Amino acid sequence: MSERTPNRPQPQRGPQHGGPAAGMAMPVEKSMHFGPSAKRLMGRLKPERWAVFGVILLGVVSVTLTVLGPKALGEATNIVFEGAISANLPEGTTKEQVIAGLEASGDTQQAEMLSAMNLTPGQGIDFGLLSQVLLLVLGLYVFASVFAWLQGLVLNGITQRTVYRLREDVETKMHRLPLSYFDRMQRGELLSRVTNDIDNISQSLQQTLSQLLTSILTVIGVITMMFVISPLLAVIALVTIPLTLLVTVFIAKRSQKRFVAQWKHTGELNAQIEEAFTGHALVKVFGRSKEVERDFHGTNEKLYEASFGAQFFSGIIMPAMMFIGNLVYVAIAVVGGLLVANGAMRLGDVQAFIQYSRQFTQPLTTIGSMVNLLQSGVASAERVFELLDADEQSEDPAEGEEPTERxxxxxxxxxxxxxEEDTPLIDGLSLVAEPGHTIAIVGPTGAGKTTLVNLIMRFYELDSGRITLDGVDITRMRRDDLRARMGMVLQDTWLFAGTIRDNIAYGRPGATEDEILDAARATYVDRFVHMLPDGYDTVLDDEASNLSAGEKQLLTIARAFLARPSVLILDEATSSVDTRTEVLVQHAMSALRKDRTSFVIAHRLSTIRDADTIIVMEQGSIVEQGTHAELIAAEGAYARLYEAQFAAPIEEDDPEGDAELVAAQRP
Incomplete structure (x- = not known):
């Protein structure tokens, strides 16, 4: 825009670049609690509930097969161990006879150990039975892997579709937000939420859902098998659960707020970098490189501290879980050895239980490590939900009215x-713009000129009063219908990456080649296009750096020309055009304004001398209006502005002349 009203939120630092909402300030960070945010994030999986049910079912089958593996391997160990023991016993005797002989000789401990075994003295290892058990174990693990792969495949689809819908919701939300939201939000911060935070949510969901589900199911399955094998050892293993939960909660509370700060500072850093790189030339011209570097290092330091703290605290979880798991492993090995020696358990069962203890502590460790990713993902989700919860612009009427005439x-x-509620800007303004007339709006910066245009386009809603277009209140019209009748050319040019032809055609989808060329010729774009190597097929980058400022402005004027609007708004549209080109553009503007109502915001008064009505605004009010000749004759505010621009140069040694010029410049 050509001006900013003094009461609007202003950017806090650095140069800005872009369209109407280029100047943006940081929003207030509203952090939500972990529980509600995580619940809301999981709630977005509701459309995938049947697929989620399938994932759970596949997970149950996969984990069940995996959990049965150690028990089967323990049976193989029993076959080998007991076969080796039986080979050393007298052939032809029974197990009962061997045990009785040991008890008679006083070797009661060995007798108790043999009593728990399933063996036949002198038989040796049954390799046929061993091979069957090993094939069973192989089948269990193969099918467990197949079901785990299917689970991951389905879960990947769930995650990607969920994030796809989240991106769609954010995109839809962006189009429903009022311009005031973008005035408050720095562009880099907004981009960080739309890109970085959503990507982080995707990665967090992908990793945590799969591993958390598998880990929880594994814990349930392993606990069941441990109680089947030995309730005593199971109780020893279960001691780790409350201890694990206490450690996890203790650490998580200290890391969650640091994850929120991490993504907050990431957004701030993105905003600073985007500002500094976009306005790199201005930073150099005004010698502000050191200030930019200082701001960058300050925010980067905050990001480093938050990231280090978050990763440090969350990184403690896994070593703590491993330490607890190792303590349990030692306890099970000692107690299990005593039970085997006393004949209360078989060796294979102890081996299986040790494997289960590892399988038990491993998912607990995984759950602890997933807390890291989950907290990071939920912190990003909070920021995205804050965007989705922002107040939207008022709804369009279901069936909007349209003027019968155009x-x-x-x-x-x-x-x-x-x-701002307590700071009046425009109050009691009444104005009529007749069809085909050109209304020029002039006044000092902050007078409300651009605000007036924003109200016409319904970028902002009125506090009171109304604006009508061809007799219809614009609040009764759909915004798309209203804006389809208007064309706008801003001081800040906006061109997208594409050909020159595409940028002109943006003004009216479906325009023919002849119509595009007519618009280009009418606005003198055709003159410089033919000097480019590829003509209208010349590809512009996102900054259109291969065109001059004046050429970019001409393209935006051609785009408005092609749109054929009923109302034309020119906001300092010729400010970037050189004097010779300005003359050509003025002729093009005359053709463009024919039979159209035109609003021209201008600081260069030479460009609006032929306007039908010139409105002079000060502090949101119209203080003068009339033709150029009438306002000059009135010797009021417009005359003072005109004189300030076109008065003859004042001699340096004429202090009285300087004082008169300063006085003339005052609105």
Whole structure:
């Protein structure tokens, strides 16, 4: 825009670049609690509930087969161990006879150990039975892997579809937000939420859902098998659960707020970098490189501290879980050895239980490590949800009215508006713009000129009064219908990466090649396009750096020309055009304004001398209006502005002349 009203939120630092909402300030960070945020994030999986049920079912089958593996391997160990023991016993005797002989000789401990074994003295290892057990184990693990792969495949689809819908919701939300939201939000911060945070949510969901589900199911299955094998050892292993939970909760509370700070500072850093790189030339021109570097290092330091703290605290979880698991492993090995020696358990069962203890502590460790990713993902989700929860612009009427005529008559009726509730800006403004007339709006910066245009386009809503277009209140029209009748050319040019032809055609989808060329010729774009190697097929980058500022402005004027609007808004549209080109553009503007209502915001008064009505605004009010000749004759505010621009140069040694010029410049 060509000006900023003094009461609007202003950017806090650095140069800005972009369209109407280029100047942005940091929003207030509203951190949500971990529980509600995680619950809301999981709630977005509701459309995938049947697929989630399938994932759970596949997980149950996979984990069940995996959990049965150690028990089967323990049976193989029993076959080998007991076969080796039986080979050393007298052949032809029974187990009972061997045990009785040991008890008679006083070797009661060995007798108790043999009593728990299933063996036949002198038989040796049964390799046929051993091979069957080993094939069973192989089948269990193969099928467990197949079901785990299917689970991961289905879960990947769930995650990607969920994030796809989240991106769609964010995109839809962006189009429903009022311009005031973008005025408050730095562009880099907004981009960080839309890209970095959503990507982080995707990665967190992908990793945590799969591993958390598998880990929880594994814990349940392992606990069941441990109680089947030995309730005593199972109780020893279960001591780790409350201890694990206490450690996890203790650490998680200290890391969660650091994850929130990490992504907050990431957004701030992105905003600073985007500002500094976009306005790199201005930073150099004004010698502000050191200040930019200082701001960068300050935010980067905050990001480092938050990231280090978050990773440090969350990184403690896994070593703590491993330490607890090792303590349990030692306890099970000692107690299990005593039980085997006393004949209360078989060796294979102890081996299986040790494997289960590892399988038990491993998912607990995984759950602890997943807390790291989950907290990071939920912190990002909070920021995205904050965007989704932002207040939207008022709803369009279900069936909007449309003017029966398309003349472009605009009328302001006692309009009042303010950006901040306690700071009036426009109050009691009434104005009529007749069809085909050119209304020029002039005044000092902050007078409300661009605000007036924003109200016409319904970028902001009125506090009171109304604006009508061809007799219809614009609040009764759908915004798309209203804006389809208007064309706008801003001081800040906006061109997208694409060909020159595509950028012109953006003004009216479906325009023919002849119509595009006619618009280009009318606005003198055709003159410089033919000097480019590829003509209208010349590809512009996102900054259109291969065109001059004046050429970019001409392209935006051609785009508005092609749109054929009823109301044309020119906001300092010729400010970037050289003097010779300005003359050509003025002729093009005359053709463009024919039979259209035109609003021209201008600081260079030479460009609006032929306007039908010139409006002079000060502090949101119209202080003068009339033709150029009438306002000059009135010797009021407009005359002072005109004189300030076109008065003859003042001699340096004429202090009285300097004082008169300063006085003339005052609105």
């Amino acid at each position: 003349t472009g008559r605009l009328e302001f009726e006692d309009v009042a508006f303010r950006y």
